[in-house]
Amino acid sequence: MxxxxxxxxxxxxxxxxxxxxxxxxxxxxxxxxxxxxxxxARAESLSLVGFGDSLMAGYQLPPEDAFPARLEKALKDKGLDVTIANAGVSGDTTSGGLARVDWSVPDGTKGVILELGANDALRGIPPEETRKNLVAMITRLQERGIAVLLVGMLAPPNMGGDYGARFNLIYSDLAREHNLAFYPFFLDGVVTKAGLQLDDGMHPNSDGIAVMVERFLPTAEQFVRSLQKGE
Structure with missing residues (x-):
């Protein structure tokens, strides 16, 4: 009154x-x-970048159904003030990611969800090269004070047991060596479910993205909260 x-x-x-x-x-x-x-208050919104290949970009999906957009909404529903830029490029390999990581991740970014390597395995690129490229990207980001949440990938079975054994250990090893937040397998819960994939049998559809986000959310939430605390 x-x-x-x-x-x-x-x-x-x-x-x-x-x-x-x-x-x-x-x-x-x-x-x-x-x-x-x-x-x-607006400036304090935590800026993240989803950096990866077609699985991050949202291949053949509307922008609002791509993984970064769906994850951003899920985190906001948890009360977390975040923005997640989509820096996924379809067909990208770890060498392609290394070539663009400096300019694809802008200044002011607090954390990167790093998801690359699936196309390396599909092309039979030596796992040692994949590891080297991932190390270089992690190092560059950490030198800029940007935290990394590393997303793991598994080699297709048709690449053979030896290749799979060498490739599949890359991500857990790097997470341990560089003290990174880590999610073991990006396509967990989707890779063997035809109803969650596009007709190509490789990429998730909108329902598949929903499953991926649901399973990824606890790791992402922990990652964001650690950044908010400055850990």
């Missing part, structure tokens, strides 16, 4: 011509402070 009375009083004085410029100063100062606090 008091605030309403004050507003009415100001309006009456303005109509009567008795209101002077200096009388508006408290109002303007209060308004400026409100705007500044609002801008500060």
């Amino acid at each position: 008091k605030e309403r009375w004050n507003n009415e009083k100001i309006a009456r004085r303005f109509r009567n011509g008795s209101m002077r410029l200096k009388d508006f100063l408290p109002f303007f100062l209060s308004l400026a402070m409100t705007i500044a606090l609002s801008a500060t």
Whole structure:
């Protein structure tokens, strides 16, 4: 009631011509402070980047159904103020990711969800090269003060047992060696389910993305909360 009375009083004085410029100063100062606090609150939104290949990009899906967009919504539903930029490029390998990581991850980014390597395995690229490229990306990001959540991948069975054994250990080894947040297998719960995949049998459909986000969410939530605490 008091605030309403004050507003009415100001309006009456303005109509009567008795209101002077200096009388508006408290109002303007209060308004400026409100705007500044609002801008500060928006600036504190935690910026993440989903950096990967077609599985991150959302191959043949509308932008709102891509993994970064769905994960961002799920985290916000948990009360976490985050934005997740989609830096997925279909067909990208770890060498391609290494070539673009510096400019694809802008300054101000607090964390990167690093998901690359599936196309390396499909092309039979030596696991040692995949490991080297991932190490280089992790190192560059950490040198910029950007935390990394490493996402694991598994080699297709048709690549053979020896290749699979060498490839599949890359991600857990790197997570341990570089003290990274880690999610073991990006396509967990989707890879063997035809109803969760596109007709190509390789990429998740919208329902598949929903499953991936649901399973990934606890790891992502822990990652975001650790960044908020400055750990």
